Amino acid sequence: MAGHSKWANIKHKKAAQDAKRGRIFTRLIKEITVAARLGGGDINSNPRLRLAIDKAFEQNMPKDNVERAIKRGSGDLEGVNYEEIRYEGYGIGGAAVLVDCMTDNRIRTVADVRHAFAKYGGNLGTDGSVAFMFKHCGQLLFTPGTDENALMEAALEAGAEDVVDNGDDGIEVLTDPYEFIGVKAALEKAGFKAEFSEVTMKPTSESVLTGDDAARMQKMLDALENIDDVQEVYTTAVIDG
Template identity: 75%
Template structure:
Protein backbone atom coordinates (compact mmCIF):
# COMPACT_ATOMS: atom_id res chain seq x y z
CA UNK A 1 0.00 0.00 0.00
CA UNK A 2 1.17 3.54 -0.66
CA UNK A 3 1.64 6.17 2.03
CA UNK A 4 2.79 9.69 2.72
CA UNK A 5 6.47 10.37 2.03
CA UNK A 6 8.46 10.38 5.25
CA UNK A 7 11.98 9.83 3.96
CA UNK A 8 13.16 13.38 4.71
CA UNK A 9 11.87 13.04 8.27
CA UNK A 10 13.70 9.75 8.76
CA UNK A 11 16.98 11.28 7.55
CA UNK A 12 16.37 14.27 9.82
CA UNK A 13 15.78 11.96 12.78
CA UNK A 14 18.97 10.01 12.06
CA UNK A 15 21.00 13.21 11.77
CA UNK A 16 19.53 14.60 14.99
CA UNK A 17 20.31 11.34 16.79
CA UNK A 18 23.90 11.33 15.56
CA UNK A 19 24.34 14.97 16.61
CA UNK A 20 23.17 14.22 20.15
CA UNK A 21 25.17 11.03 20.70
CA UNK A 22 26.02 11.83 24.35
CA UNK A 23 22.35 12.35 25.14
CA UNK A 24 21.43 9.23 23.18
CA UNK A 25 23.86 7.18 25.27
CA UNK A 26 22.36 8.57 28.48
CA UNK A 27 18.87 7.59 27.34
CA UNK A 28 20.00 4.13 26.30
CA UNK A 29 21.71 3.55 29.65
CA UNK A 30 18.41 4.38 31.38
CA UNK A 31 16.51 2.05 29.05
CA UNK A 32 18.98 -0.82 29.54
CA UNK A 33 18.91 -0.33 33.32
CA UNK A 34 15.11 -0.39 33.51
CA UNK A 35 14.80 -3.28 31.03
CA UNK A 36 17.28 -5.37 33.08
CA UNK A 37 15.51 -4.49 36.33
CA UNK A 38 12.11 -5.51 34.97
CA UNK A 39 13.04 -8.57 32.93
CA UNK A 40 16.45 -9.77 34.12
CA UNK A 41 19.94 -9.73 32.61
CA UNK A 42 19.47 -12.58 30.13
CA UNK A 43 19.22 -10.95 26.71
CA UNK A 44 17.82 -14.14 25.19
CA UNK A 45 14.90 -14.15 27.62
CA UNK A 46 14.34 -10.38 27.77
CA UNK A 47 13.24 -8.94 24.38
CA UNK A 48 13.16 -5.37 25.70
CA UNK A 49 16.75 -5.62 26.95
CA UNK A 50 17.87 -7.23 23.72
CA UNK A 51 16.38 -4.38 21.71
CA UNK A 52 18.02 -1.77 23.96
CA UNK A 53 21.42 -3.48 23.68
CA UNK A 54 21.05 -3.61 19.87
CA UNK A 55 20.26 0.12 19.84
CA UNK A 56 23.34 0.74 22.00
CA UNK A 57 25.46 -1.14 19.46
CA UNK A 58 23.94 0.94 16.63
CA UNK A 59 24.87 4.08 18.58
CA UNK A 60 28.47 2.82 19.03
CA UNK A 61 28.16 2.73 22.81
CA UNK A 62 31.12 0.93 24.49
CA UNK A 63 30.25 -2.55 25.77
CA UNK A 64 31.50 -1.62 29.26
CA UNK A 65 28.75 1.01 29.49
CA UNK A 66 26.16 -1.59 28.51
CA UNK A 67 27.46 -4.11 31.05
CA UNK A 68 27.42 -1.55 33.87
CA UNK A 69 23.87 -0.49 33.00
CA UNK A 70 22.70 -4.13 33.14
CA UNK A 71 24.45 -4.62 36.47
CA UNK A 72 22.84 -1.45 37.80
CA UNK A 73 19.44 -2.72 36.74
CA UNK A 74 19.87 -6.12 38.38
CA UNK A 75 21.25 -4.69 41.62
CA UNK A 76 24.92 -5.43 41.04
CA UNK A 77 25.81 -1.72 41.08
CA UNK A 78 24.29 1.26 42.88
CA UNK A 79 22.41 3.80 40.81
CA UNK A 80 19.28 5.90 40.47
CA UNK A 81 15.94 4.09 40.59
CA UNK A 82 14.12 5.22 37.45
CA UNK A 83 10.38 4.96 36.86
CA UNK A 84 8.61 5.20 33.53
CA UNK A 85 5.98 7.86 32.98
CA UNK A 86 4.00 8.75 29.85
CA UNK A 87 2.54 12.20 29.25
CA UNK A 88 0.11 13.08 26.47
CA UNK A 89 -0.75 16.43 24.97
CA UNK A 90 -1.42 18.62 21.99
CA UNK A 91 0.82 20.73 19.79
CA UNK A 92 0.15 23.34 17.13
CA UNK A 93 -3.32 23.00 15.58
CA UNK A 94 -4.13 20.18 18.00
CA UNK A 95 -1.49 17.74 16.73
CA UNK A 96 -1.18 14.73 19.03
CA UNK A 97 2.00 14.23 21.08
CA UNK A 98 3.11 11.42 23.40
CA UNK A 99 6.12 11.98 25.67
CA UNK A 100 7.75 8.93 27.28
CA UNK A 101 10.00 9.70 30.25
CA UNK A 102 12.26 7.90 32.71
CA UNK A 103 12.86 9.77 35.91
CA UNK A 104 14.00 9.56 39.50
CA UNK A 105 11.95 12.67 40.33
CA UNK A 106 8.37 12.68 39.04
CA UNK A 107 7.63 16.22 40.33
CA UNK A 108 10.55 17.70 38.41
CA UNK A 109 9.70 15.83 35.23
CA UNK A 110 6.02 16.79 35.01
CA UNK A 111 6.91 20.44 35.68
CA UNK A 112 9.50 20.47 32.88
CA UNK A 113 7.21 18.73 30.40
CA UNK A 114 4.28 21.02 31.21
CA UNK A 115 6.54 24.10 30.88
CA UNK A 116 7.79 22.98 27.44
CA UNK A 117 4.23 22.42 26.20
CA UNK A 118 2.99 25.80 27.43
CA UNK A 119 6.06 27.80 26.33
CA UNK A 120 5.91 26.57 22.74
CA UNK A 121 2.20 26.70 22.01
CA UNK A 122 0.98 23.30 23.14
CA UNK A 123 -0.84 21.99 26.17
CA UNK A 124 -0.80 18.80 28.22
CA UNK A 125 -3.75 16.47 28.08
CA UNK A 126 -5.02 13.78 30.42
CA UNK A 127 -3.93 10.16 30.37
CA UNK A 128 -5.39 8.45 27.29
CA UNK A 129 -6.30 11.72 25.57
CA UNK A 130 -4.24 10.97 22.43
CA UNK A 131 -2.79 7.46 22.92
CA UNK A 132 -5.74 5.89 21.09
CA UNK A 133 -4.53 7.65 17.92
CA UNK A 134 -1.32 5.58 17.90
CA UNK A 135 -0.37 1.91 17.48
CA UNK A 136 2.45 0.37 19.51
CA UNK A 137 4.56 -1.49 16.93
CA UNK A 138 7.97 -2.14 15.45
CA UNK A 139 9.13 -0.20 12.37
CA UNK A 140 12.00 -0.85 9.98
CA UNK A 141 12.78 1.70 7.26
CA UNK A 142 14.56 0.94 3.99
CA UNK A 143 15.92 3.50 1.53
CA UNK A 144 14.33 4.30 -1.84
CA UNK A 145 15.70 1.90 -4.44
CA UNK A 146 15.29 -1.19 -2.23
CA UNK A 147 13.77 -4.11 -4.16
CA UNK A 148 10.16 -3.84 -3.01
CA UNK A 149 8.89 -7.27 -4.12
CA UNK A 150 11.83 -9.18 -2.63
CA UNK A 151 11.70 -7.22 0.64
CA UNK A 152 7.95 -7.69 0.94
CA UNK A 153 8.24 -11.44 0.40
CA UNK A 154 11.11 -11.72 2.94
CA UNK A 155 9.33 -9.48 5.49
CA UNK A 156 6.02 -11.34 5.39
CA UNK A 157 7.84 -14.67 5.58
CA UNK A 158 9.72 -13.37 8.64
CA UNK A 159 6.43 -12.53 10.36
CA UNK A 160 5.93 -8.84 9.56
CA UNK A 161 2.40 -7.42 9.55
CA UNK A 162 2.70 -5.03 6.59
CA UNK A 163 5.07 -3.36 4.14
CA UNK A 164 4.26 0.24 3.19
CA UNK A 165 5.75 2.15 0.25
CA UNK A 166 6.04 5.93 0.52
CA UNK A 167 5.86 8.47 -2.31
CA UNK A 168 9.65 8.52 -2.75
CA UNK A 169 10.04 4.75 -2.94
CA UNK A 170 11.14 4.26 0.66
CA UNK A 171 9.81 1.13 2.34
CA UNK A 172 8.47 0.70 5.87
CA UNK A 173 8.07 -2.73 7.45
CA UNK A 174 5.57 -2.93 10.33
CA UNK A 175 5.67 -5.70 12.93
CA UNK A 176 4.72 -6.45 16.52
CA UNK A 177 6.83 -4.55 19.09
CA UNK A 178 8.34 -7.76 20.52
CA UNK A 179 9.08 -9.17 17.05
CA UNK A 180 11.32 -6.30 15.87
CA UNK A 181 14.72 -7.76 16.76
CA UNK A 182 13.92 -11.19 15.35
CA UNK A 183 12.52 -9.79 12.08
CA UNK A 184 15.42 -7.36 11.74
CA UNK A 185 17.89 -10.26 12.03
CA UNK A 186 16.02 -12.35 9.47
CA UNK A 187 15.86 -9.46 6.99
CA UNK A 188 19.53 -8.61 7.45
CA UNK A 189 20.39 -12.25 6.69
CA UNK A 190 18.30 -11.85 3.53
CA UNK A 191 20.42 -8.81 2.59
CA UNK A 192 18.16 -6.01 3.80
CA UNK A 193 19.83 -3.73 6.35
CA UNK A 194 17.43 -1.05 7.65
CA UNK A 195 18.24 2.64 7.76
CA UNK A 196 16.30 2.85 11.01
CA UNK A 197 14.69 0.19 13.22
CA UNK A 198 12.71 1.00 16.35
CA UNK A 199 9.76 0.20 18.54
CA UNK A 200 7.47 3.18 18.24
CA UNK A 201 4.00 4.61 18.65
CA UNK A 202 2.82 4.87 15.03
CA UNK A 203 0.05 7.40 14.37
CA UNK A 204 -3.08 6.09 12.64
CA UNK A 205 -3.33 9.36 10.68
CA UNK A 206 -0.85 12.17 10.09
CA UNK A 207 -1.13 15.96 10.01
CA UNK A 208 1.23 17.72 7.59
CA UNK A 209 2.79 21.00 8.73
CA UNK A 210 4.33 23.62 6.45
CA UNK A 211 5.57 27.22 6.80
CA UNK A 212 5.29 28.98 10.17
CA UNK A 213 3.22 26.22 11.74
CA UNK A 214 5.94 23.70 10.83
CA UNK A 215 8.59 25.87 12.52
CA UNK A 216 6.45 26.29 15.65
CA UNK A 217 5.70 22.58 15.85
CA UNK A 218 9.38 21.67 15.40
CA UNK A 219 10.36 24.05 18.22
CA UNK A 220 7.87 22.36 20.55
CA UNK A 221 9.09 18.88 19.62
CA UNK A 222 12.74 19.93 20.02
CA UNK A 223 12.00 21.48 23.44
CA UNK A 224 10.42 18.23 24.63
CA UNK A 225 13.14 16.00 23.17
CA UNK A 226 15.88 18.11 24.80
CA UNK A 227 14.55 17.53 28.33
CA UNK A 228 16.89 15.26 30.31
CA UNK A 229 14.11 12.97 31.55
CA UNK A 230 12.51 12.46 28.12
CA UNK A 231 13.25 9.17 26.36
CA UNK A 232 11.02 9.43 23.29
CA UNK A 233 8.58 11.88 21.72
CA UNK A 234 5.91 10.58 19.33
CA UNK A 235 3.61 12.74 17.23
CA UNK A 236 1.18 12.53 14.33
CA UNK A 237 2.69 15.75 12.95
CA UNK A 238 4.75 15.50 9.77
CA UNK A 239 7.08 18.47 9.31
CA UNK A 240 7.49 19.17 5.59
CA UNK A 241 10.83 20.59 4.49
CA UNK A 242 10.38 23.72 2.41
Protein backbone atom coordinates in the same frame (compact mmCIF):
# COMPACT_ATOMS: atom_id res chain seq x y z
CA MET B 1 1.30 9.95 1.65
CA ALA B 2 3.21 12.72 -0.13
CA GLY B 3 6.88 12.17 -0.90
CA HIS B 4 8.02 15.04 1.31
CA SER B 5 6.83 13.60 4.58
CA LYS B 6 8.10 10.38 6.14
CA TRP B 7 11.61 10.31 4.67
CA ALA B 8 12.32 13.97 5.55
CA ASN B 9 11.05 13.52 9.10
CA ILE B 10 13.03 10.32 9.62
CA LYS B 11 16.22 11.98 8.32
CA HIS B 12 15.65 14.96 10.62
CA LYS B 13 15.20 12.66 13.61
CA LYS B 14 18.32 10.69 12.70
CA ALA B 15 20.39 13.89 12.32
CA ALA B 16 19.12 15.19 15.66
CA GLN B 17 20.06 11.90 17.33
CA ASP B 18 23.54 11.94 15.81
CA ALA B 19 24.05 15.49 17.10
CA LYS B 20 23.21 14.40 20.64
CA ARG B 21 25.27 11.23 20.94
CA GLY B 22 26.22 11.95 24.56
CA ARG B 23 22.57 12.29 25.50
CA ILE B 24 21.76 9.11 23.57
CA PHE B 25 24.24 7.18 25.76
CA THR B 26 22.51 8.52 28.89
CA ARG B 27 19.08 7.54 27.58
CA LEU B 28 20.20 4.08 26.51
CA ILE B 29 21.84 3.43 29.89
CA LYS B 30 18.54 4.36 31.57
CA GLU B 31 16.63 2.05 29.22
CA ILE B 32 19.01 -0.87 29.79
CA THR B 33 18.86 -0.33 33.57
CA VAL B 34 15.06 -0.24 33.69
CA ALA B 35 14.68 -3.16 31.26
CA ALA B 36 17.02 -5.29 33.42
CA ARG B 37 15.18 -4.27 36.59
CA LEU B 38 11.76 -5.16 35.19
CA GLY B 39 12.62 -8.29 33.20
CA GLY B 40 15.95 -9.57 34.53
CA GLY B 41 19.45 -9.41 33.08
CA ASP B 42 19.18 -12.33 30.62
CA ILE B 43 18.72 -11.06 27.06
CA ASN B 44 17.36 -14.43 25.92
CA SER B 45 14.31 -14.08 28.15
CA ASN B 46 14.05 -10.27 28.11
CA PRO B 47 13.30 -8.91 24.60
CA ARG B 48 13.17 -5.32 25.84
CA LEU B 49 16.69 -5.62 27.26
CA ARG B 50 17.93 -7.30 24.06
CA LEU B 51 16.57 -4.41 21.99
CA ALA B 52 18.14 -1.79 24.28
CA ILE B 53 21.52 -3.52 24.13
CA ASP B 54 21.34 -3.81 20.34
CA LYS B 55 20.64 -0.07 20.16
CA ALA B 56 23.56 0.65 22.48
CA PHE B 57 25.99 -1.34 20.36
CA GLU B 58 24.67 0.33 17.18
CA GLN B 59 25.66 3.63 18.83
CA ASN B 60 29.12 2.21 19.63
CA MET B 61 28.58 2.27 23.37
CA PRO B 62 31.47 0.52 25.18
CA LYS B 63 30.63 -2.98 26.41
CA ASP B 64 31.65 -2.04 29.98
CA ASN B 65 28.97 0.69 30.07
CA VAL B 66 26.34 -1.79 28.94
CA GLU B 67 27.36 -4.41 31.49
CA ARG B 68 27.35 -1.88 34.36
CA ALA B 69 23.84 -0.74 33.38
CA ILE B 70 22.61 -4.35 33.40
CA LYS B 71 24.16 -4.92 36.83
CA ARG B 72 22.57 -1.74 38.21
CA GLY B 73 19.19 -2.83 36.90
CA SER B 74 19.59 -6.36 38.21
CA GLY B 75 20.57 -5.06 41.66
CA ASP B 76 24.20 -6.21 41.51
CA LEU B 77 25.35 -2.55 41.62
CA GLU B 78 23.80 0.42 43.37
CA GLY B 79 22.18 3.06 41.18
CA VAL B 80 19.36 5.52 40.72
CA ASN B 81 15.86 4.04 40.66
CA TYR B 82 14.17 5.47 37.57
CA GLU B 83 10.40 5.63 37.13
CA GLU B 84 8.78 5.37 33.70
CA ILE B 85 6.15 8.00 32.91
CA ARG B 86 4.30 8.80 29.70
CA TYR B 87 2.84 12.27 29.14
CA GLU B 88 0.26 13.01 26.46
CA GLY B 89 -0.54 16.35 24.91
CA TYR B 90 -1.39 18.47 21.91
CA GLY B 91 0.85 20.57 19.70
CA ILE B 92 0.13 23.02 16.90
CA GLY B 93 -3.12 22.43 15.04
CA GLY B 94 -4.14 19.78 17.56
CA ALA B 95 -1.34 17.39 16.53
CA ALA B 96 -0.99 14.61 19.10
CA VAL B 97 2.26 14.20 21.07
CA LEU B 98 3.46 11.36 23.31
CA VAL B 99 6.44 11.98 25.60
CA ASP B 100 8.08 8.95 27.23
CA CYS B 101 10.23 9.78 30.26
CA MET B 102 12.43 8.05 32.82
CA THR B 103 12.95 10.09 35.94
CA ASP B 104 13.96 10.03 39.58
CA ASN B 105 11.89 13.19 40.20
CA ARG B 106 8.36 13.19 38.83
CA ILE B 107 7.62 16.77 39.97
CA ARG B 108 10.64 18.16 38.08
CA THR B 109 9.81 16.20 34.95
CA VAL B 110 6.16 17.16 34.64
CA ALA B 111 7.07 20.84 35.19
CA ASP B 112 9.68 20.68 32.41
CA VAL B 113 7.33 18.89 30.01
CA ARG B 114 4.41 21.24 30.73
CA HIS B 115 6.68 24.27 30.18
CA ALA B 116 7.89 22.97 26.79
CA PHE B 117 4.30 22.41 25.62
CA ALA B 118 3.06 25.80 26.83
CA LYS B 119 6.02 27.83 25.52
CA TYR B 120 5.28 26.92 21.91
CA GLY B 121 1.49 26.91 21.92
CA GLY B 122 0.73 23.32 22.92
CA ASN B 123 -0.82 21.90 26.05
CA LEU B 124 -0.45 18.88 28.27
CA GLY B 125 -3.41 16.49 28.14
CA THR B 126 -4.74 13.79 30.43
CA ASP B 127 -3.78 10.10 30.46
CA GLY B 128 -5.33 8.38 27.45
CA SER B 129 -6.13 11.60 25.61
CA VAL B 130 -3.97 10.81 22.57
CA ALA B 131 -2.32 7.41 23.14
CA PHE B 132 -5.07 5.67 21.15
CA MET B 133 -3.80 7.52 18.04
CA PHE B 134 -0.54 5.53 18.08
CA LYS B 135 0.36 1.86 17.57
CA HIS B 136 3.27 0.21 19.38
CA CYS B 137 5.22 -1.59 16.65
CA GLY B 138 8.55 -2.26 15.01
CA GLN B 139 9.26 -0.15 11.93
CA LEU B 140 11.92 -0.64 9.27
CA LEU B 141 12.28 1.81 6.36
CA PHE B 142 13.95 0.87 3.09
CA THR B 143 15.05 3.31 0.40
CA PRO B 144 12.92 4.01 -2.68
CA GLY B 145 13.84 1.57 -5.45
CA THR B 146 14.15 -1.46 -3.14
CA ASP B 147 12.72 -4.57 -4.80
CA GLU B 148 9.27 -4.56 -3.22
CA ASN B 149 8.25 -8.10 -4.18
CA ALA B 150 11.47 -9.66 -2.90
CA LEU B 151 11.36 -7.57 0.30
CA MET B 152 7.70 -8.43 0.89
CA GLU B 153 8.37 -12.15 0.47
CA ALA B 154 11.35 -12.04 2.84
CA ALA B 155 9.51 -9.86 5.39
CA LEU B 156 6.36 -11.96 5.55
CA GLU B 157 8.42 -15.15 5.76
CA ALA B 158 10.33 -13.58 8.66
CA GLY B 159 7.09 -12.85 10.53
CA ALA B 160 6.43 -9.19 9.68
CA GLU B 161 2.88 -7.90 10.11
CA ASP B 162 2.74 -5.66 7.03
CA VAL B 163 4.74 -4.22 4.14
CA VAL B 164 3.72 -0.78 2.83
CA ASP B 165 4.97 0.85 -0.37
CA ASN B 166 5.09 4.61 0.28
CA GLY B 167 6.34 5.54 -3.20
CA ASP B 168 8.99 8.26 -2.91
CA ASP B 169 9.07 7.61 0.85
CA GLY B 170 10.39 4.10 0.27
CA ILE B 171 9.04 0.83 1.65
CA GLU B 172 8.00 0.33 5.24
CA VAL B 173 8.02 -3.02 7.06
CA LEU B 174 5.95 -3.21 10.24
CA THR B 175 6.35 -5.85 12.94
CA ASP B 176 5.07 -6.80 16.36
CA PRO B 177 7.39 -4.91 18.77
CA TYR B 178 8.65 -8.14 20.30
CA GLU B 179 9.31 -9.74 16.89
CA PHE B 180 11.28 -6.71 15.64
CA ILE B 181 14.78 -8.06 16.38
CA GLY B 182 14.10 -11.41 14.70
CA VAL B 183 12.53 -9.83 11.61
CA LYS B 184 15.35 -7.31 11.27
CA ALA B 185 17.99 -10.06 11.53
CA ALA B 186 16.19 -12.26 8.99
CA LEU B 187 15.90 -9.39 6.51
CA GLU B 188 19.58 -8.52 6.86
CA LYS B 189 20.44 -12.17 6.25
CA ALA B 190 18.32 -12.00 3.09
CA GLY B 191 20.28 -8.93 1.93
CA PHE B 192 17.88 -6.17 3.00
CA LYS B 193 19.43 -3.59 5.35
CA ALA B 194 17.01 -0.90 6.55
CA GLU B 195 17.94 2.75 6.19
CA PHE B 196 16.23 3.37 9.52
CA SER B 197 14.71 0.95 12.03
CA GLU B 198 13.27 1.19 15.53
CA VAL B 199 10.53 0.05 17.87
CA THR B 200 8.22 3.03 17.97
CA MET B 201 4.78 4.42 18.66
CA LYS B 202 3.60 4.85 15.06
CA PRO B 203 0.77 7.36 14.48
CA THR B 204 -2.33 5.79 12.94
CA SER B 205 -3.03 9.09 11.16
CA GLU B 206 -0.87 12.12 10.40
CA SER B 207 -1.38 15.86 10.03
CA VAL B 208 0.91 17.89 7.75
CA LEU B 209 2.07 21.24 9.13
CA THR B 210 3.59 23.97 6.94
CA GLY B 211 5.07 27.46 7.33
CA ASP B 212 4.92 29.08 10.77
CA ASP B 213 2.92 26.17 12.20
CA ALA B 214 5.63 23.71 11.12
CA ALA B 215 8.36 25.91 12.60
CA ARG B 216 6.58 26.28 15.95
CA MET B 217 5.84 22.56 16.13
CA GLN B 218 9.48 21.71 15.42
CA LYS B 219 10.62 24.08 18.17
CA MET B 220 8.22 22.42 20.61
CA LEU B 221 9.42 18.93 19.67
CA ASP B 222 13.06 20.02 19.99
CA ALA B 223 12.35 21.56 23.42
CA LEU B 224 10.78 18.30 24.59
CA GLU B 225 13.67 16.24 23.17
CA ASN B 226 16.15 18.44 25.04
CA ILE B 227 14.68 17.65 28.48
CA ASP B 228 17.10 15.36 30.29
CA ASP B 229 14.35 13.06 31.60
CA VAL B 230 12.76 12.54 28.16
CA GLN B 231 13.53 9.26 26.40
CA GLU B 232 11.37 9.52 23.27
CA VAL B 233 8.93 11.95 21.66
CA TYR B 234 6.28 10.75 19.20
CA THR B 235 3.84 12.88 17.21
CA THR B 236 1.16 12.70 14.55
CA ALA B 237 2.57 15.90 13.04
CA VAL B 238 4.46 15.77 9.76
CA ILE B 239 6.75 18.80 9.41
CA ASP B 240 6.77 20.02 5.80
CA GLY B 241 9.53 22.45 4.97
